[in-house]
Amino acid sequence: MSLDLFETVFKETFVLNDKRKRVGNYSLGRVIGRGAFGTVRLGTHLLSGENAAVKVVPKKSILQKDKARRRFARELHALKQMDHPNIVCLKxxxxxxxNFYLVLTYINGDTLKHYLNDVKRLSENEARRYINQMTSALNYMHSQNFLHRDIKLENTVLQSGGKVFIVDFGLSVDVSFLENPNMCGSPTYMAPEILLKHGITLSADIWSLGICLCYLVTGCHPYHMSFKDNYATLYFKILQGSTLPNFLSEECRDLIQRMLSVDPYNRISTEEILAHAWLERIIS
Incomplete structure (x- = not known):
């Protein structure tokens, strides 16, 4: 997304008032989250009473920093294209x-990472429900030619009732315009081809989703990686391989292994995941 388009989008939605507790048709309440560039506050629509998550981004935090400006522009561009029940919606x-303000779906829940920290590991049936929704969201994103590039439990929010949402599109990119991609994402979720700087395809998101699945059903990273590891160490651990625990079903182990194929061209696709025998056993 070019800077000119970035400026044009917001020029059409300029709001004169910049009161601390109100913007546009929303009153702003307590802080419900913090990000790299600003805060997320609970917003309430003044007419409908509907809640929203209002991301408040001070201009001074991004306009003078090229990397920050590009990341914010990517997030806005991606969110404008998304329309899926398991992807946070830009209203x-x-x-x-x-400031810039993004009015997003309010999700009354916590990340899958926080949930997993509490329960240690999930039953396969519970994990199926979440992975099914995450895969459906990824399948939609990929059909729109978008790569998320930061799929992880911390970027998946679990709502009461069991619905999950993919959030944080700051690293997402339209693969049609992906030239000389930089290494980005969360290192312990990065696909090996990214660690080697061998280019990136949509299947990089599948690798990250496979790491999520392994975390959910075992409580551990499949390669026992640490955020302290450098890229060379991370890749070496991948080459050493992993042994999945015997308490997992044969179908679950098969799916994880196919999602974590070191060769991106042999990696299972989102369509194949949704049709896999393991996901067919969902029990509501």
Whole structure:
């Protein structure tokens, strides 16, 4: 997304008032999250009373930093294209003299990472329900030619009732415009081809999803990686391989192994995951 388009999008939605507790048609309440560039506040629509998550991004935090500006522009561009029940929805966007505002779906829940920290590991049936939804969201993203590039448990929010949402599109990119891709994402979720700087395809998201699945059903990273490991160490651990525990079903082990194929061209696709025998055994 070019800077010109970035500026044009917000020029159409300029809001004169920049009161601390209100923007546009939303009153702003407590802080419900913090990100790299700003805060997320609970918003309430003044007419409908509907809640929303309002991301408040101070202009000074991004406009003078090229990398930050590009990341914010990518997030806005991607969110505008998304329309899926398991992807956070961008309702509207606004600009004042001081801030940019993204009005997003309010999700009353916590990340899968926090949930897993509490329960240690999930039953295969519970994990199936979450992986099925995450795969459906990825399948939609990929059909729109978008690569998320940061799929992880920390970027998946679990709502009461068992619905999950993929969030944080700051690293997402339209693969049609992906030239000389930089290494980005969360290192312990990175596909090996990214660690080697061998280019990137949509299947990189599948690798990250496979790491998520392994975490959910075992409580551990399949390659026992640490955020302290450098890229060479991470790749060496992948080459050493992993042994999945015997308490997992044969279908679950097969799916994880196919998602974590070191060769991206042999990696299972989102369509194949959705048709896999393991996901066919979902029990509501």
């Amino acid at each position: 509207e966007w606004m600009e004042t003299e001081r």
